[in-house]
Amino acid sequence: MGYFEQALLAAVLIGALSGLVGTLVVLRQRTFFAQALTHATFPGAVGAAILGVSIPLGAAIASIFIVGIMTMIGRVNRQGNQVASGILLTAGFALGVLLQGLNPSLPVKVDSYLVGSILTVTASDVTLVAIVLAFAVLAIVFLGKQIMFSTFDVNGYRAAGYREWPIELLTLLLTTATVVTAMPAVGAILAIALIAAPAAAARLVSRTTTQMFVIAPVLGAVSGLAGVLLSRSLDVAAGPTIALTATGLFMLALVLQRLAGTVRAPREADARRAPRRSLRLKA
Amino acid sequence: MAAASFAYGAEPALTGIDFAVSPGQAVALIGPNGSGKSTLLKGILGLITRTSGTVEVLGQWPAPAGYIGYVPQTDQLDPHFPVSLEQVVMMGRYRSLGWWRLPSKADHRAVAEALETVDLGARARTRFGELSGGQQQRGLLARAVASAPRLLLLDEPFNGLDQINRDALIETVKRLKQQGVAVLVSTHDLDLARAVCESVLLLNGAQVAFGPRDAVLTLANVQQAFGSVGVEMDEHTIVVPGHGGH
Numbered sequence: 081m082g083y084f085e086q087a088l089l090a091a092v093l094i095g096a097l098s099g100l101v102g103t104l105v106v107l108r109q110r111t112f113f114a115q116a117l118t119h120a121t122f123p124g125a126v127g128a129a130i131l132g133v134s135i136p137l138g139a140a141i142a143s144i145f146i147v148g149i150m151t152m153i154g155r156v157n158r159q160g161n162q163v164a165s166g167i168l169l170t171a172g173f174a175l176g177v178l179l180q181g182l183n184p185s186l187p188v189k190v191d192s193y194l195v196g197s198i199l200t201v202t203a204s205d206v207t208l209v210a211i212v213l214a215f216a217v218l219a220i221v222f223l224g225k226q227i228m229f230s231t232f233d234v235n236g237y238r239a240a241g242y243r244e245w246p247i248e249l250l251t252l253l254l255t256t257a258t259v260v261t262a263m264p265a266v267g268a269i270l271a272i273a274l275i276a277a278p279a280a281a282a283r284l285v286s287r288t289t290t291q292m293f294v295i296a297p298v299l300g301a302v303s304g305l306a307g308v309l310l311s312r313s314l315d316v317a318a319g320p321t322i323a324l325t326a327t328g329l330f331m332l333a334l335v336l337q338r339l340a341g342t343v344r345a346p347r348e349a350d351a352r353r354a355p356r357r358s359l360r361l362k363a
Numbered sequence: 364m365a366a367a368s369f370a371y372g373a374e375p376a377l378t379g380i381d382f383a384v385s386p387g388q389a390v391a392l393i394g395p396n397g398s399g400k401s402t403l404l405k406g407i408l409g410l411i412t413r414t415s416g417t418v419e420v421l422g423q424w425p426a427p428a429g430y431i432g433y434v435p436q437t438d439q440l441d442p443h444f445p446v447s448l449e450q451v452v453m454m455g456r457y458r459s460l461g462w463w464r465l466p467s468k469a470d471h472r473a474v475a476e477a478l479e480t481v482d483l484g485a486r487a488r489t490r491f492g493e494l495s496g497g498q499q500q501r502g503l504l505a506r507a508v509a510s511a512p513r514l515l516l517l518d519e520p521f522n523g524l525d526q527i528n529r530d531a532l533i534e535t536v537k538r539l540k541q542q543g544v545a546v547l548v549s550t551h552d553l554d555l556a557r558a559v560c561e562s563v564l565l566l567n568g569a570q571v572a573f574g575p576r577d578a579v580l581t582l583a584n585v586q587q588a589f590g591s592v593g594v595e596m597d598e599h600t601i602v603v604p605g606h607g608g609h
Contacts, residue, residue: 232441
Protein backbone atom coordinates (compact mmCIF):
# COMPACT_ATOMS: atom_id res chain seq x y z
CA MET A 81 0.00 0.00 0.00
CA GLY A 82 1.41 3.37 -1.00
CA TYR A 83 1.49 6.27 1.43
CA PHE A 84 -1.46 7.93 -0.31
CA GLU A 85 -3.66 4.81 -0.16
CA GLN A 86 -2.67 4.40 3.46
CA ALA A 87 -3.67 8.01 4.10
CA LEU A 88 -7.05 7.40 2.44
CA LEU A 89 -7.62 4.30 4.56
CA ALA A 90 -6.64 6.18 7.72
CA ALA A 91 -8.99 9.05 6.82
CA VAL A 92 -11.94 6.71 6.21
CA LEU A 93 -11.37 4.73 9.42
CA ILE A 94 -10.79 7.80 11.58
CA GLY A 95 -13.84 9.48 10.02
CA ALA A 96 -16.04 6.46 10.73
CA LEU A 97 -14.73 6.10 14.28
CA SER A 98 -15.14 9.82 14.99
CA GLY A 99 -18.70 9.76 13.62
CA LEU A 100 -19.64 6.76 15.73
CA VAL A 101 -18.12 8.00 18.97
CA GLY A 102 -19.19 11.56 18.11
CA THR A 103 -22.79 10.34 18.19
CA LEU A 104 -22.29 9.39 21.84
CA VAL A 105 -20.53 12.69 22.55
CA VAL A 106 -23.23 14.81 20.88
CA LEU A 107 -26.20 12.94 22.34
CA ARG A 108 -24.68 12.98 25.84
CA GLN A 109 -23.85 16.68 25.40
CA ARG A 110 -20.16 16.11 26.03
CA THR A 111 -18.85 18.10 23.06
CA PHE A 112 -17.09 20.72 25.16
CA PHE A 113 -15.57 18.00 27.32
CA ALA A 114 -14.29 16.22 24.20
CA GLN A 115 -12.86 19.50 22.95
CA ALA A 116 -11.00 20.04 26.20
CA LEU A 117 -9.70 16.51 25.93
CA THR A 118 -8.41 17.06 22.41
CA HIS A 119 -6.48 20.17 23.44
CA ALA A 120 -5.22 18.74 26.68
CA THR A 121 -3.72 15.61 25.11
CA PHE A 122 -1.36 17.91 23.21
CA PRO A 123 1.18 18.29 26.08
CA GLY A 124 1.15 14.49 26.47
CA ALA A 125 2.17 14.13 22.85
CA VAL A 126 4.91 16.76 23.20
CA GLY A 127 6.12 15.10 26.39
CA ALA A 128 6.25 11.73 24.62
CA ALA A 129 8.23 13.30 21.76
CA ILE A 130 10.72 14.78 24.25
CA LEU A 131 11.12 11.44 26.03
CA GLY A 132 11.26 9.58 22.74
CA VAL A 133 8.34 7.24 23.56
CA SER A 134 5.16 6.42 21.63
CA ILE A 135 3.12 9.56 20.89
CA PRO A 136 -0.35 7.96 21.29
CA LEU A 137 0.86 6.44 24.57
CA GLY A 138 1.96 9.86 25.84
CA ALA A 139 -1.34 11.38 24.77
CA ALA A 140 -3.30 8.55 26.40
CA ILE A 141 -1.45 8.91 29.71
CA ALA A 142 -1.97 12.68 29.64
CA SER A 143 -5.68 12.19 29.00
CA ILE A 144 -6.03 9.94 32.06
CA PHE A 145 -4.50 12.71 34.21
CA ILE A 146 -6.71 15.28 32.53
CA VAL A 147 -9.91 13.33 33.10
CA GLY A 148 -8.91 12.90 36.76
CA ILE A 149 -8.23 16.61 37.23
CA MET A 150 -11.43 17.55 35.39
CA THR A 151 -13.46 15.27 37.63
CA MET A 152 -11.86 16.90 40.70
CA ILE A 153 -12.49 20.48 39.51
CA GLY A 154 -16.01 19.50 38.48
CA ARG A 155 -16.72 18.36 42.04
CA VAL A 156 -15.54 21.55 43.70
CA ASN A 157 -18.56 23.40 45.00
CA ARG A 158 -20.25 25.55 42.35
CA GLN A 159 -17.71 24.58 39.66
CA GLY A 160 -19.46 22.68 36.92
CA ASN A 161 -17.98 20.37 34.32
CA GLN A 162 -18.02 23.25 31.83
CA VAL A 163 -15.71 25.28 34.07
CA ALA A 164 -13.40 22.28 34.48
CA SER A 165 -13.31 21.70 30.71
CA GLY A 166 -12.66 25.39 30.03
CA ILE A 167 -9.73 25.55 32.42
CA LEU A 168 -8.15 22.33 31.18
CA LEU A 169 -8.63 23.24 27.53
CA THR A 170 -6.43 26.31 27.73
CA ALA A 171 -4.06 24.96 30.41
CA GLY A 172 -3.33 21.81 28.41
CA PHE A 173 -2.72 23.74 25.24
CA ALA A 174 -0.47 26.24 27.04
CA LEU A 175 1.53 23.45 28.66
CA GLY A 176 2.08 21.83 25.28
CA VAL A 177 3.34 25.07 23.75
CA LEU A 178 5.57 25.69 26.80
CA LEU A 179 7.12 22.21 26.61
CA GLN A 180 7.68 22.69 22.93
CA GLY A 181 9.35 26.08 23.50
CA LEU A 182 11.65 24.63 26.15
CA ASN A 183 12.84 21.92 23.74
CA PRO A 184 13.56 23.66 20.44
CA SER A 185 15.73 20.79 19.24
CA LEU A 186 12.91 18.21 19.14
CA PRO A 187 13.48 15.72 16.34
CA VAL A 188 9.78 15.66 15.30
CA LYS A 189 7.64 18.55 14.18
CA VAL A 190 5.33 19.03 17.12
CA ASP A 191 3.03 21.27 15.08
CA SER A 192 1.84 18.13 13.35
CA TYR A 193 0.13 17.06 16.58
CA LEU A 194 -2.03 20.15 16.44
CA VAL A 195 -3.29 19.93 12.87
CA GLY A 196 -2.18 16.43 11.98
CA SER A 197 -0.22 14.99 9.11
CA ILE A 198 -2.24 12.26 7.48
CA LEU A 199 0.29 11.57 4.72
CA THR A 200 2.86 10.48 7.29
CA VAL A 201 0.66 8.14 9.36
CA THR A 202 2.24 4.75 9.91
CA ALA A 203 0.72 1.30 9.45
CA SER A 204 0.64 0.90 13.22
CA ASP A 205 -1.31 4.18 13.56
CA VAL A 206 -3.90 2.82 11.13
CA THR A 207 -4.04 -0.54 12.91
CA LEU A 208 -4.66 1.21 16.22
CA VAL A 209 -7.57 3.15 14.71
CA ALA A 210 -9.02 -0.08 13.26
CA ILE A 211 -8.84 -1.79 16.67
CA VAL A 212 -10.56 1.11 18.43
CA LEU A 213 -13.21 1.23 15.69
CA ALA A 214 -13.92 -2.51 16.07
CA PHE A 215 -14.24 -2.07 19.83
CA ALA A 216 -16.58 0.92 19.39
CA VAL A 217 -18.79 -0.96 16.93
CA LEU A 218 -19.05 -3.95 19.29
CA ALA A 219 -19.82 -1.70 22.26
CA ILE A 220 -22.58 0.11 20.40
CA VAL A 221 -24.09 -3.04 18.86
CA PHE A 222 -24.25 -4.88 22.18
CA LEU A 223 -24.84 -2.00 24.60
CA GLY A 224 -26.71 0.34 22.25
CA LYS A 225 -30.04 0.10 23.99
CA GLN A 226 -28.60 0.75 27.45
CA ILE A 227 -26.52 3.62 26.09
CA MET A 228 -29.62 5.12 24.48
CA PHE A 229 -31.75 4.71 27.63
CA SER A 230 -29.18 6.24 29.99
CA THR A 231 -28.52 9.11 27.60
CA PHE A 232 -32.18 9.91 27.00
CA ASP A 233 -33.35 9.73 30.63
CA VAL A 234 -30.66 9.15 33.23
CA ASN A 235 -33.05 9.20 36.19
CA GLY A 236 -35.39 6.72 34.50
CA TYR A 237 -32.37 4.56 33.72
CA ARG A 238 -31.25 4.53 37.32
CA ALA A 239 -34.83 3.98 38.46
CA ALA A 240 -34.91 0.85 36.28
CA GLY A 241 -32.12 -0.49 38.48
CA TYR A 242 -29.10 0.25 36.31
CA ARG A 243 -25.93 2.01 37.34
CA GLU A 244 -24.94 4.89 35.14
CA TRP A 245 -21.17 4.94 35.66
CA PRO A 246 -20.36 2.01 33.32
CA ILE A 247 -21.99 3.85 30.40
CA GLU A 248 -20.29 7.12 31.38
CA LEU A 249 -16.94 5.37 31.68
CA LEU A 250 -17.43 3.65 28.32
CA THR A 251 -18.20 7.01 26.68
CA LEU A 252 -15.14 8.52 28.31
CA LEU A 253 -12.87 5.67 27.21
CA LEU A 254 -14.17 5.67 23.64
CA THR A 255 -13.86 9.47 23.39
CA THR A 256 -10.32 9.41 24.74
CA ALA A 257 -9.29 6.50 22.51
CA THR A 258 -10.74 8.30 19.48
CA VAL A 259 -8.99 11.58 20.24
CA VAL A 260 -5.68 9.84 20.88
CA THR A 261 -5.75 7.63 17.79
CA ALA A 262 -7.00 10.41 15.49
CA MET A 263 -4.27 12.81 16.63
CA PRO A 264 -1.42 11.72 14.33
CA ALA A 265 -3.69 12.10 11.29
CA VAL A 266 -5.91 15.10 11.97
CA GLY A 267 -4.25 16.66 15.03
CA ALA A 268 -5.42 17.50 18.53
CA ILE A 269 -7.30 20.64 17.53
CA LEU A 270 -9.00 19.42 14.37
CA ALA A 271 -10.10 16.08 15.85
CA ILE A 272 -13.06 17.76 17.51
CA ALA A 273 -14.47 18.89 14.15
CA LEU A 274 -14.52 15.29 12.98
CA ILE A 275 -16.09 14.13 16.26
CA ALA A 276 -18.77 16.81 16.48
CA ALA A 277 -19.73 17.76 12.90
CA PRO A 278 -20.75 14.40 11.34
CA ALA A 279 -22.70 13.43 14.48
CA ALA A 280 -24.41 16.82 14.66
CA ALA A 281 -25.28 16.57 10.96
CA ALA A 282 -26.63 13.02 11.42
CA ARG A 283 -28.72 14.19 14.34
CA LEU A 284 -30.41 16.77 12.12
CA VAL A 285 -31.59 14.17 9.62
CA SER A 286 -32.16 11.10 11.86
CA ARG A 287 -35.45 10.03 13.38
CA THR A 288 -33.96 7.36 15.62
CA THR A 289 -30.68 6.82 17.40
CA THR A 290 -30.06 3.74 15.26
CA GLN A 291 -30.18 5.88 12.10
CA MET A 292 -27.80 8.34 13.73
CA PHE A 293 -25.33 5.56 14.60
CA VAL A 294 -25.27 4.60 10.90
CA ILE A 295 -25.40 8.03 9.24
CA ALA A 296 -22.75 9.72 11.44
CA PRO A 297 -19.91 7.22 10.69
CA VAL A 298 -20.78 7.34 6.98
CA LEU A 299 -20.61 11.15 7.00
CA GLY A 300 -17.35 10.96 8.99
CA ALA A 301 -15.82 8.52 6.50
CA VAL A 302 -16.99 10.66 3.56
CA SER A 303 -15.42 13.73 5.21
CA GLY A 304 -12.14 11.88 5.60
CA LEU A 305 -12.11 10.53 2.06
CA ALA A 306 -13.24 13.76 0.39
CA GLY A 307 -10.90 15.79 2.58
CA VAL A 308 -7.80 13.81 1.57
CA LEU A 309 -8.74 13.78 -2.14
CA LEU A 310 -9.52 17.51 -2.12
CA SER A 311 -6.30 18.32 -0.29
CA ARG A 312 -4.32 16.53 -2.99
CA SER A 313 -6.09 18.11 -5.95
CA LEU A 314 -5.97 21.58 -4.37
CA ASP A 315 -2.49 21.02 -2.91
CA VAL A 316 -3.44 22.13 0.61
CA ALA A 317 -2.98 20.56 4.05
CA ALA A 318 -5.12 17.44 4.60
CA GLY A 319 -6.14 17.89 8.27
CA PRO A 320 -7.83 21.28 7.82
CA THR A 321 -9.43 20.12 4.56
CA ILE A 322 -10.99 17.10 6.34
CA ALA A 323 -12.25 19.32 9.16
CA LEU A 324 -13.70 21.84 6.68
CA THR A 325 -15.34 19.07 4.65
CA ALA A 326 -17.01 17.77 7.82
CA THR A 327 -18.17 21.30 8.63
CA GLY A 328 -19.47 21.68 5.07
CA LEU A 329 -21.48 18.45 5.40
CA PHE A 330 -22.98 19.76 8.63
CA MET A 331 -24.03 22.99 6.90
CA LEU A 332 -25.51 20.93 4.07
CA ALA A 333 -27.50 18.81 6.55
CA LEU A 334 -28.72 22.00 8.21
CA VAL A 335 -29.95 23.36 4.86
CA LEU A 336 -31.56 20.01 3.91
CA GLN A 337 -33.27 19.79 7.27
CA ARG A 338 -34.63 23.32 6.95
CA LEU A 339 -35.87 22.61 3.43
CA ALA A 340 -37.44 19.23 4.19
CA GLY A 341 -38.63 20.15 7.68
CA THR A 342 -37.54 16.68 8.83
CA VAL A 343 -37.43 17.81 12.40
CA ARG A 344 -40.47 19.84 13.19
CA ALA A 345 -40.42 21.98 16.26
CA PRO A 346 -42.12 20.07 19.08
CA ARG A 347 -45.79 20.95 19.03
CA GLU A 348 -47.40 22.42 22.08
CA ALA A 349 -43.94 23.35 23.29
CA ASP A 350 -45.51 26.31 25.00
CA ALA A 351 -47.93 24.10 26.89
CA ARG A 352 -45.06 22.06 28.26
CA ARG A 353 -43.30 25.13 29.50
CA ALA A 354 -46.40 26.59 31.03
CA PRO A 355 -45.67 28.21 34.37
CA ARG A 356 -46.52 25.95 37.24
CA ARG A 357 -49.51 26.83 39.31
CA SER A 358 -48.72 27.15 42.95
CA LEU A 359 -51.78 25.21 44.05
CA ARG A 360 -55.02 24.46 42.35
CA LEU A 361 -57.70 23.86 44.91
CA LYS A 362 -61.23 23.34 43.74
CA ALA A 363 -64.40 22.90 45.71
CA MET B 364 -40.42 4.86 55.16
CA ALA B 365 -39.63 5.87 58.75
CA ALA B 366 -38.06 9.13 60.00
CA ALA B 367 -36.20 9.42 56.72
CA SER B 368 -34.17 12.48 55.69
CA PHE B 369 -32.53 13.23 52.36
CA ALA B 370 -29.81 15.62 51.24
CA TYR B 371 -28.16 16.94 48.11
CA GLY B 372 -24.49 16.93 49.07
CA ALA B 373 -24.18 18.60 52.46
CA GLU B 374 -27.45 20.52 52.27
CA PRO B 375 -30.45 18.79 53.83
CA ALA B 376 -33.37 18.76 51.40
CA LEU B 377 -36.13 16.92 53.20
CA THR B 378 -36.48 15.69 56.78
CA GLY B 379 -38.74 13.59 59.02
CA ILE B 380 -40.56 11.57 56.39
CA ASP B 381 -42.74 8.83 57.85
CA PHE B 382 -45.34 7.14 55.67
CA ALA B 383 -46.35 3.98 53.88
CA VAL B 384 -48.27 3.01 50.76
CA SER B 385 -49.95 -0.37 50.23
CA PRO B 386 -50.53 -2.28 46.98
CA GLY B 387 -53.49 -0.88 45.07
CA GLN B 388 -53.39 2.38 47.04
CA ALA B 389 -52.18 5.83 46.03
CA VAL B 390 -50.52 8.61 48.01
CA ALA B 391 -50.42 12.20 46.77
CA LEU B 392 -47.31 14.24 47.62
CA ILE B 393 -48.48 17.82 47.96
CA GLY B 394 -46.48 20.92 48.76
CA PRO B 395 -45.22 24.18 47.23
CA ASN B 396 -42.33 24.33 44.74
CA GLY B 397 -39.09 23.26 46.39
CA SER B 398 -40.92 21.51 49.22
CA GLY B 399 -39.21 18.21 48.46
CA LYS B 400 -41.76 16.30 46.37
CA SER B 401 -39.31 15.37 43.61
CA THR B 402 -36.61 14.90 46.25
CA LEU B 403 -38.72 12.29 47.99
CA LEU B 404 -39.29 10.41 44.73
CA LYS B 405 -35.57 10.53 43.96
CA GLY B 406 -34.84 9.34 47.50
CA ILE B 407 -37.05 6.30 46.94
CA LEU B 408 -35.24 5.64 43.66
CA GLY B 409 -31.91 5.86 45.49
CA LEU B 410 -30.80 8.77 43.28
CA ILE B 411 -29.91 11.01 46.24
CA THR B 412 -28.36 10.47 49.65
CA ARG B 413 -30.46 9.40 52.61
CA THR B 414 -28.98 10.93 55.74
CA SER B 415 -31.12 9.21 58.37
CA GLY B 416 -34.10 6.94 58.97
CA THR B 417 -35.15 3.91 56.97
CA VAL B 418 -36.68 3.39 53.56
CA GLU B 419 -38.04 0.07 52.38
CA VAL B 420 -39.49 -0.65 48.98
CA LEU B 421 -41.39 -3.95 48.89
CA GLY B 422 -39.70 -4.85 52.17
CA GLN B 423 -36.18 -4.28 50.85
CA TRP B 424 -33.49 -1.63 50.55
CA PRO B 425 -32.14 -0.80 48.12
CA ALA B 426 -35.33 -1.22 46.14
CA PRO B 427 -35.39 -4.46 44.14
CA ALA B 428 -34.36 -3.66 40.57
CA GLY B 429 -37.13 -3.38 38.02
CA TYR B 430 -40.03 -3.18 40.49
CA ILE B 431 -40.37 0.58 40.37
CA GLY B 432 -41.89 2.44 37.43
CA TYR B 433 -40.79 6.09 37.28
CA VAL B 434 -42.48 8.79 35.25
CA PRO B 435 -40.22 11.87 35.25
CA GLN B 436 -41.25 15.40 34.33
CA THR B 437 -41.02 15.72 30.55
CA ASP B 438 -39.10 19.00 30.79
CA GLN B 439 -36.18 17.00 32.22
CA LEU B 440 -35.78 15.32 28.83
CA ASP B 441 -34.05 16.54 25.66
CA PRO B 442 -36.95 17.31 23.28
CA HIS B 443 -34.74 16.82 20.21
CA PHE B 444 -33.39 13.41 21.17
CA PRO B 445 -33.73 11.11 18.13
CA VAL B 446 -35.90 8.39 19.60
CA SER B 447 -39.38 7.16 18.65
CA LEU B 448 -42.25 6.81 21.12
CA GLU B 449 -42.10 3.04 20.62
CA GLN B 450 -38.41 3.00 21.56
CA VAL B 451 -39.10 5.04 24.69
CA VAL B 452 -41.80 2.58 25.79
CA MET B 453 -39.49 -0.35 24.98
CA MET B 454 -37.03 1.08 27.53
CA GLY B 455 -39.49 -0.19 30.13
CA ARG B 456 -38.71 -3.74 28.95
CA TYR B 457 -34.91 -3.48 29.04
CA ARG B 458 -34.65 -4.62 32.63
CA SER B 459 -36.34 -7.93 31.88
CA LEU B 460 -34.39 -8.23 28.62
CA GLY B 461 -31.00 -8.06 30.27
CA TRP B 462 -27.90 -6.54 28.69
CA TRP B 463 -27.50 -8.49 25.49
CA ARG B 464 -30.84 -9.78 24.25
CA LEU B 465 -32.92 -8.03 21.62
CA PRO B 466 -36.65 -7.44 22.22
CA SER B 467 -38.79 -10.52 21.51
CA LYS B 468 -42.30 -10.67 20.06
CA ALA B 469 -43.65 -10.72 23.62
CA ASP B 470 -41.77 -7.48 24.36
CA HIS B 471 -43.17 -5.82 21.25
CA ARG B 472 -46.64 -6.99 22.24
CA ALA B 473 -46.19 -5.57 25.76
CA VAL B 474 -45.11 -2.24 24.26
CA ALA B 475 -48.11 -2.17 21.90
CA GLU B 476 -50.46 -2.96 24.80
CA ALA B 477 -48.90 -0.27 26.99
CA LEU B 478 -49.35 2.24 24.17
CA GLU B 479 -52.99 1.19 23.78
CA THR B 480 -53.47 1.64 27.53
CA VAL B 481 -52.57 5.31 27.21
CA ASP B 482 -54.36 5.61 23.86
CA LEU B 483 -51.25 6.33 21.80
CA GLY B 484 -51.12 3.19 19.64
CA ALA B 485 -51.32 5.24 16.45
CA ARG B 486 -48.28 7.37 17.37
CA ALA B 487 -45.82 4.52 18.05
CA ARG B 488 -43.37 5.52 15.33
CA THR B 489 -43.54 9.25 15.95
CA ARG B 490 -40.37 10.90 17.16
CA PHE B 491 -40.79 11.47 20.89
CA GLY B 492 -39.98 15.18 20.69
CA GLU B 493 -42.72 15.76 18.11
CA LEU B 494 -45.44 14.63 20.51
CA SER B 495 -47.32 17.20 22.57
CA GLY B 496 -46.40 17.59 26.24
CA GLY B 497 -49.43 15.57 27.28
CA GLN B 498 -48.68 12.79 24.81
CA GLN B 499 -45.07 12.68 26.02
CA GLN B 500 -46.30 12.36 29.59
CA ARG B 501 -48.62 9.51 28.59
CA GLY B 502 -45.78 7.91 26.63
CA LEU B 503 -43.60 7.92 29.76
CA LEU B 504 -46.51 6.42 31.68
CA ALA B 505 -46.74 3.71 28.99
CA ARG B 506 -43.04 3.03 29.53
CA ALA B 507 -43.72 2.51 33.24
CA VAL B 508 -46.74 0.30 32.41
CA ALA B 509 -44.61 -1.82 30.05
CA SER B 510 -42.17 -2.52 32.88
CA ALA B 511 -45.00 -4.09 34.93
CA PRO B 512 -44.07 -2.21 38.11
CA ARG B 513 -45.20 -2.94 41.67
CA LEU B 514 -44.68 0.67 42.68
CA LEU B 515 -45.33 3.60 40.35
CA LEU B 516 -43.75 7.03 40.96
CA LEU B 517 -45.20 9.98 39.06
CA ASP B 518 -43.47 13.38 39.22
CA GLU B 519 -45.91 16.23 38.53
CA PRO B 520 -47.74 14.29 35.80
CA PHE B 521 -50.35 17.03 35.29
CA ASN B 522 -47.91 19.82 34.41
CA GLY B 523 -49.03 21.53 31.22
CA LEU B 524 -51.69 18.90 30.45
CA ASP B 525 -55.09 19.71 28.96
CA GLN B 526 -58.29 18.15 30.29
CA ILE B 527 -58.33 15.26 27.78
CA ASN B 528 -54.80 14.24 28.71
CA ARG B 529 -55.58 14.63 32.41
CA ASP B 530 -58.57 12.32 32.13
CA ALA B 531 -56.60 9.75 30.14
CA LEU B 532 -53.83 9.82 32.74
CA ILE B 533 -56.25 9.43 35.66
CA GLU B 534 -57.94 6.47 33.98
CA THR B 535 -54.61 4.69 33.42
CA VAL B 536 -53.50 5.23 37.01
CA LYS B 537 -56.85 3.92 38.29
CA ARG B 538 -56.49 0.81 36.16
CA LEU B 539 -52.97 0.18 37.47
CA LYS B 540 -54.22 0.51 41.04
CA GLN B 541 -56.88 -2.10 40.34
CA GLN B 542 -54.06 -4.40 39.24
CA GLY B 543 -52.46 -3.96 42.66
CA VAL B 544 -49.84 -1.35 41.80
CA ALA B 545 -48.93 1.05 44.61
CA VAL B 546 -48.78 4.67 43.42
CA LEU B 547 -46.94 7.75 44.65
CA VAL B 548 -47.74 10.94 42.79
CA SER B 549 -46.33 14.41 43.36
CA THR B 550 -48.72 17.12 42.28
CA HIS B 551 -49.85 20.69 42.63
CA ASP B 552 -53.27 19.67 41.54
CA LEU B 553 -55.89 18.56 44.02
CA ASP B 554 -58.07 17.20 41.19
CA LEU B 555 -55.55 14.44 40.72
CA ALA B 556 -55.30 13.79 44.45
CA ARG B 557 -59.11 13.61 44.71
CA ALA B 558 -59.44 11.38 41.66
CA VAL B 559 -56.91 8.68 42.50
CA CYS B 560 -55.36 9.06 45.95
CA GLU B 561 -56.61 7.64 49.23
CA SER B 562 -53.90 9.34 51.26
CA VAL B 563 -52.01 12.61 51.19
CA LEU B 564 -48.50 13.46 52.34
CA LEU B 565 -48.14 17.22 52.84
CA LEU B 566 -44.59 18.52 52.51
CA ASN B 567 -42.70 21.71 53.13
CA GLY B 568 -39.05 20.73 53.40
CA ALA B 569 -40.30 18.37 56.10
CA GLN B 570 -43.37 16.27 56.61
CA VAL B 571 -46.35 18.46 57.60
CA ALA B 572 -48.97 15.73 57.73
CA PHE B 573 -49.75 12.26 56.43
CA GLY B 574 -53.03 10.38 56.51
CA PRO B 575 -56.35 9.86 54.74
CA ARG B 576 -56.85 12.51 52.07
CA ASP B 577 -59.72 14.49 53.59
CA ALA B 578 -58.28 14.37 57.09
CA VAL B 579 -54.95 15.80 55.90
CA LEU B 580 -56.24 18.48 53.55
CA THR B 581 -57.46 20.80 56.26
CA LEU B 582 -57.03 24.53 56.08
CA ALA B 583 -54.55 24.50 58.97
CA ASN B 584 -52.38 21.83 57.37
CA VAL B 585 -52.40 23.41 53.91
CA GLN B 586 -51.62 26.77 55.53
CA GLN B 587 -48.66 25.24 57.31
CA ALA B 588 -47.37 23.65 54.12
CA PHE B 589 -47.92 26.56 51.76
CA GLY B 590 -47.44 29.55 54.06
CA SER B 591 -49.43 32.76 53.92
CA VAL B 592 -49.37 33.08 50.12
CA GLY B 593 -51.20 29.82 49.72
CA VAL B 594 -53.75 30.58 52.38
CA GLU B 595 -55.20 33.60 50.65
CA MET B 596 -55.84 31.40 47.63
CA ASP B 597 -57.20 28.58 49.70
CA GLU B 598 -59.69 30.58 51.71
CA HIS B 599 -62.11 30.65 48.85
CA THR B 600 -61.70 27.23 47.42
CA ILE B 601 -60.55 24.66 49.91
CA VAL B 602 -62.95 22.03 51.16
CA VAL B 603 -62.57 21.37 54.84
CA PRO B 604 -64.42 18.21 55.84
CA GLY B 605 -67.30 18.98 58.19
CA HIS B 606 -67.25 22.65 57.29
CA GLY B 607 -68.52 22.33 53.73
CA GLY B 608 -67.05 24.24 50.83
CA HIS B 609 -66.52 27.91 51.14
